[in-house]
Amino acid sequence: MRVLIEPREACILCMVCVAICPEVFSIRGDKILVSGTPWRGEAPRDMEPCIEAASSNCPVDIIVLEQDNDEEAPSGG
Numbered sequence: 371m372r373v374l375i376e377p378r379e380a381c382i383l384c385m386v387c388v389a390i391c392p393e394v395f396s397i398r399g400d401k402i403l404v405s406g407t408p409w410r411g412e413a414p415r416d417m418e419p420c421i422e423a424a425s426s427n428c429p430v431d432i433i434v435l436e437q438d439n440d441e442e443a444p445s446g447g
């Protein structure tokens with residue numbers, strides 16, 4: 371799954387995401403890192419609950435999860 375912090379300008383560097391989910395989020399200078407890369411990155415699927423918790427507790431609500439599409443085939447019939 372992909373995790374995005376968007377818009378990054380809105381981040382107030384409160385460290386809530388880092389406190390809740392340090393396996394995924396960290397801080398370097400004035401950037402939040404997602405899996406070690408600034409503002410966006412890939413995270414393993416089993417990190418989803420912790421990322422969801424970080425997302426719902428982010429005071430400016432800018433943490434976005436994007437699921438991989440190849441898990442479920444949308445085709446019918």
Ligand code: SF4
Nearest residue numbers: 381382384385387428
């Ligand atoms: S919880 Fe939200 S505002 Fe706080 S550091 Fe993380 S992304 Fe930025």
